[in-house]
Each structure stands twice: as structure tokens, then as C-alpha cells.
Amino acid sequence: MPVDQSVIGRKLPPSTMTVDAGRLRFFARTIGETNPVFTDLDAAKAAGFTNLPVPPTFLFGIEFDNPDSFGWLAEMGVDLRRILHGEQSFVYHATAVAGDELTSTPIIGNVYSKKGGALEFIEKTSTITRADGALIAELKSVIVVRNPEVGQ
Template identity: 65%
Template sequence: MAIDPAIVGTEFPPTTLTVEAGRLRFFAKAIGETNPVYTDLDAAKSAGYADLPVPPTFLFAIELEKPDAFAFLAQAGVDLRFVLHGEQSFTYHSPAVAGDVLTATPRITDVYSKKGGALEFLVKETAVTRADGSAVADLKSIIVVRNPGAGK
């Protein structure tokens, strides 16, 4: 089933997360980050941060706080059995640190297909801001959906 391009422009409810130092340490360990600035408060402060900084890819985890983090795919009519990770990118505006309250506001910005509809692409962009509204980063993810019925 093709993804309805009418979903382009859909903005989803924001997710807010208070960044906790313990969670940042755990995340750094999970991704194999060895720079002490991400796990040691003294190292972080020596590097000029007010607290432990958020590791670069951590921001994608904010949206995973929702009870059903992939509901937007179901809303688009996507069968999760056929979902592939396409790509992700980050545009950083300012560093976030432990104690920051961050809000992620996602929206669908594009839907397109390739290979005669065998592959569909859903582009989601997410603005991450602090409680005061200042920009932290813009995230972009491209989700690929295999369409086994295409071309038959």
C-alpha cells in the first residue's frame, strides 16, 4: 500500500524530556563513547560545559519516550514489517546538557518512491528546543518502506 502523500506537512505532538546525567552516562557507554567529557562532570566542566553534554545522537532518543514511538508510521499506513532505516542527520544549533528540558516536535516533510514504487521513503524532520524555546538541533530521518506488492 502506497504512503499517502497527503501526510506531508503533518506535525505530531511534541515530546518533552528532562535530560538526566545518569541517562547520558548510560547512553555514552552504550554507544562506546570513551571521551570522559560525556561521563565525568569535572571533565565536562573543564571543557566549558555547565554539566554533562548530550552525546550527538542522543537527541533521537527523545521521541522514544512516547508510549508508541512509531505511531506516526501506523498513521501513514506503514506496515512495520517492511520498514528499513534509511538515513539520519543532525544540524546542531547549541549544545544541550544534563538538566536541560528538551522538547522534540516532529513533522513529515516529504514522501516519495523509487523503483516503480517498490521502495517508498518517508522523511521526518524534528525540531529540538529548550524550555525557553531556544533551538538545540534539527533532526532528519528517512525511513524506507519496502512495498512487496509493487510491480506485480
């Protein structure tokens, strides 16, 4: 079933998270980050941070804290068994640190298809702001929807 183009510009529910130092340490170890600035408070402060800085790709996890983080796709009629992660990109404006309250505000930026509709692409952009309103980052993710009923 094709993704309805009318979803372009649709605002999705925002997600808010208070960044936890333990979670940052766990994330840094999980991705193989070896720079102690991401796991050791003294190293972070020596580098000029007020607390442990948020590792670069961590910000995508804010929206995954929602109980139904892919519910917006299901509401659009997308079969979640047919989705793939296409790409992600980041534009950073400031560094977030442990203790910051961050809000991700997502919007569907574009929907397009390739291979005669066999593959559809949903671009979602998210703006990350700190509780004081400071812009932290702009994120873009692309989800690929496979449509097996469309001949290739």
C-alpha cells in the first residue's frame, strides 16, 4: 500500500528525556567509544564540559523512549514488518550534557518512491532543543518501506 503523500509536513508527538549520566556511559561503551570524556566525569570537566557530554548518535534515542516509538508509522498504514533503516544524519548546534532535559520535535519532511513503488522512503526530521529553548541539533532519518506486492 503506497504511503499517502498528505503526511508530508505532519508533526509527530514530541519526546522529552532528562539525560542520565549512567545511560550515557552505557551508550558510549556499547558503541565502542574509548574517549574517557564520554564516561569519566573528571575527564569531561578537564575537557571543558560541565558534565558528561552526549555522544553524537545518542540523540536519536530520545524518540525511542516513547512506549510506541513507531506508532506513527502504523497510523500511516505502514506494515512494520516491511521497514528498513535507510540513513540518518545530524547537524549539531550545541553540546548536550548529562542532566539536560532535551525535547525532540519530529515532523515528516518528505515521502517518495523508487523502483516503481517497490520501495518507498519516509524522511523524518527532528529538532532537538534543551529545556531553556537552545537548539542542540537537527536530525534526519530515512525509513525504507518495502512493498512486495509491487513488481520490480
